[in-house]
Amino acid sequence: MRNTTRFAPDRALDVICLGRFAVDFYAQQIGARLEDVTSFAKYLGGSSANTAFGCARLGLKAALISRTGDDGLGRFLVETIAREGCDVSHVSTDPSRLTGAVVLGIKDKDTFPLIFMRENCADMAIAEADVEEPFIAGSKALLITGTHFSTQYIDRISNLALDRARKNDVRTVLDIDYRPVLWGLTKRGDGETRYVRSDTVSAHLQRILPKIDLVVGTIEEFNIAGGSTDIMESLRTVRALCAAVLLVKRGPMGCAVVDGAIPSSLDDAFNGRGVEVAVLNVLGAGDAFSAGFLSGWVRGEDYDACCRYANACGALVVSRHGCAPAMPTRVELDYFLANAETIPRPDQDVTLSRLHRVTAPRTPRDEVFAFAFDHRNQFFKLAQETGAGESRLPALKKLFVEAVGKTAQARSLAQSVGMLCDDR
Numbered sequence: 140m141r142n143t144t145r146f147a148p149d150r151a152l153d154v155i156c157l158g159r160f161a162v163d164f165y166a167q168q169i170g171a172r173l174e175d176v177t178s179f180a181k182y183l184g185g186s187s188a189n190t191a192f193g194c195a196r197l198g199l200k201a202a203l204i205s206r207t208g209d210d211g212l213g214r215f216l217v218e219t220i221a222r223e224g225c226d227v228s229h230v231s232t233d234p235s236r237l238t239g240a241v242v243l244g245i246k247d248k249d250t251f252p253l254i255f256m257r258e259n260c261a262d263m264a265i266a267e268a269d270v271e272e273p274f275i276a277g278s279k280a281l282l283i284t285g286t287h288f289s290t291q292y293i294d295r296i297s298n299l300a301l302d303r304a305r306k307n308d309v310r311t312v313l314d315i316d317y318r319p320v321l322w323g324l325t326k327r328g329d330g331e332t333r334y335v336r337s338d339t340v341s342a343h344l345q346r347i348l349p350k351i352d353l354v355v356g357t358i359e360e361f362n363i364a365g366g367s368t369d370i371m372e373s374l375r376t377v378r379a380l381c382a383a384v385l386l387v388k389r390g391p392m393g394c395a396v397v398d399g400a401i402p403s404s405l406d407d408a409f410n411g412r413g414v415e416v417a418v419l420n421v422l423g424a425g426d427a428f429s430a431g432f433l434s435g436w437v438r439g440e441d442y443d444a445c446c447r448y449a450n451a452c453g454a455l456v457v458s459r460h461g462c463a464p465a466m467p468t469r470v471e472l473d474y475f476l477a478n479a480e481t482i483p484r485p486d487q488d489v490t491l492s493r494l495h496r497v498t499a500p501r502t503p504r505d506e507v508f509a510f511a512f513d514h515r516n517q518f519f520k521l522a523q524e525t526g527a528g529e530s531r532l533p534a535l536k537k538l539f540v541e542a543v544g545k546t547a548q549a550r551s552l553a554q555s556v557g558m559l560c561d562d563r
Contacts, residue, residue, distance in 0.1 A: 140396060140409040140442040142435075144352065144384065147308045152226065152278035153199040153437045157270070157300055158187030158287045158316075160205035160230065160262045161239035162212045165461050169419075173244045173252050183219045183463040184241055185262065186284045186316045186426050193430025193452065193466040195225040196499065199437065202226035202278065204269055204300070206261040208237040213261065219463075222500050229269050233261040241330070245420050245460075253330040253422065255320055263293050270300040276307035279437050280353075282429070284316040285360075288347060301350045310437075313347060313383075314429055315356035317363050334359040341366035348380040353436070355386045355429055374401045386449075388428060391415065393450050396442045411446020414454035417484050423462025428453035430466065451476050458485040468498040510543050511559035536560060 163184030166176040183192060187205065194201035203225055207213025209232050216238065221227050239260035243253040257263065265287075275281060281304040288294045304311050319325045319335040344364045348354070354361075354377065358370050365373020374385060378401050385397040387405060393413035395405045402408045431452030435445035451472055459465035467475065471494040475482065482488045522529050540558065547556040 140398070142439055142441050142445065143398060144310060144436065144439075146279040146310060146437060146439065150277055150279045151200065152202050154191070154194055154280045154282060154312075154433055155202045155204060155229075155275060155278045156187040156191035156194070156282045157204040157265070157297065158262070158282075158284040159185030159239065160188040160203065160207060160216055161185040161241055161257070161260070162216060163423075163462065164240060164242045165420075166242075166244040169245050169460075170247065171244065172246060173242065173254070176244060179242070180461065181215070182461045183216055184423070185239065186286070186314060187282065188216070188220060189423055189426035189463050189466075190282060190314070190429045190433070191225050192220050192223055192463045193427050194433055195220070195223040196466050196468055197430060197434040197448075197452075197472065198469050199434055200226075202229065202274075204229045204265065204274075206231050206233045206236070206265055206269070208232070208261045209234050210238055212240065213238040224500065229271075229274055231266070231269055233264055236261040236264055239263075243422055245422075248418055251331060251420065251422050254328055255318070255330045257321065263287075263290060265293065265296050267296065267299065270296060270303065272303045272307070275300060275303045275309060278304075278309055280310040280312055280433070282312035282314060282433070284314045285344065286316055286318060286321050288343060289322050294343075298347070298350075301347070305350060310352045311350055312353045312355065312433070313344075313351045314425075315344070315354065315360035315364055316425075317356070317360045333357075334363065336368070337363065338366065345376075345380055348377060348383070351381055351383045353384045353386065354381070355388070355432070357388045357390075357425070361385070361387060371401065371404065386432060388425060388453075389413070394428070394432075394446050396446065398442070409442055411443065411450055414450050414479050415483065416454045416458045417486075418457045419486065420460060421457050423465070424453045424457045426462060427456040427466050431472070434469075447476060448472065451479065454479070455485050455491075467495065470498045471495050507555055507557060508547075509557045509559060510539065 161184045163182040164179040167178045168176050191201045191203040217227050240256040283297050287297045319332050320330050322340050324335040325332050362373045365376040367373045387395040391413045393411045395408040395410050397408050428449045432445045432449035435448050455467050456465045485491050518532050
């Protein structure tokens with residue numbers, strides 16, 4: 140199916156993502172209740188940040204608009220996403236708020252408890268200065284997630300960003316990303332519930348839809364946008380409000396793309412077939428899916444290719460622990476697409492694991508050169524074998540030190556050279 144979306148040429152960025160930027164603390168004890176977990180792995184998280192991370196890893200020129208607290212967790216997030224090549228020039232530091240966090244567990248294949256710790260957190264305080272028009276105008280697309288319309292303040296800022304995008308021929312994307320707890324519809328500790336019907340939330344999202352060129356969501360998320368529990372009725376409501384391309388995530392079944400009139404059923408829409416893999420963790424798979432789709436969409440590739448990228452990225456992430464660090468590089472994605480039918484367990488595939496390890500950006504580390512001469516027994520043995528007295532060993536070691544010093548000076552390695560020696 141042909142991608143009919145037109146993008147402005149010669150833009151500095153392919154996509155800007157605006158929204159949540161938080162630390163994910165993933166339980167390391169698989170199968171345990173959160174009550175029983177004893178340790179966590181720390182990852183970059185937040186839907187918009189995950190998507191920006193995934194886009195950058197797939198080779199797009201991506202940027203993030205968000206905020207962190209002036210704390211170690213915020214600095215960890217900025218450093219992590221910057222290493223992927225993501226533009227963080229519009230990620231600001233909020234001196235009066237903390238970086239958001241989420242605690243997540245993997246209890247079984249259907250149960251993923253999570254607790255959002257986002258009370259007045261930094262990324263919900265994005266300011267007008269963070270969404271400056273020249274920066275937004277330099278991108279092909281702007282993606283905003285639904286959470287960033289959930290309070291009066293952040294709704295105003297997000298709508299301002301949308302208006303500036305539309306004014307400058309920037310395609311707009313809404314990832315519905317419906318989290319009832321973040322709209323105040325569940326108990327604060329219930330981050331796992333994905334759908335609660337709310338006429339208020341539906342009406343709120345419907346006011347945004349006319350500004351959107353691509354809407355991304357699960358069936359439940361389109362139902363909240365459309366205000367119905369019938370997906371086709373919801374899609375018809377959404378279509379009456381906007382001409383956007385509608386991308387419906389269908390889990391293991393893949394996805395459906397609706398560009399134009401709403402069909403009689405999702406099966407009658409254009410469908411991208413899902414990739415069957417063993418599931419470890421579904422959390423964050425939707426963000427990988429979005430990154431995969433965007434990697435083709437902003438380049439003008441047809442919807443068949445976009446859906447293949449999206450479904451494959453989602454499949455790889457559900458097979459791994461964590462979200463952002465589990466996202467594939469382009470090399471890894473291409474290999475998986477070519478061999479997916481023979482890789483039901485991506486987490487156990489040796490080639491995939493190697494590609495994931497060696498093709499992802501790595502933290503640059505300074506070289507260190509070390510010269511070791513702390514082998515006292517070997518030196519004593521050498522002295523005995525040659526008939527030299529042991530008293531000559533300190534003089535030999537001084538020569539070693541002089542040689543290392545001269546070599547370091549000649550090679551301009553003064554800050555990168557070390558020695559290992561003993562005290563005899």
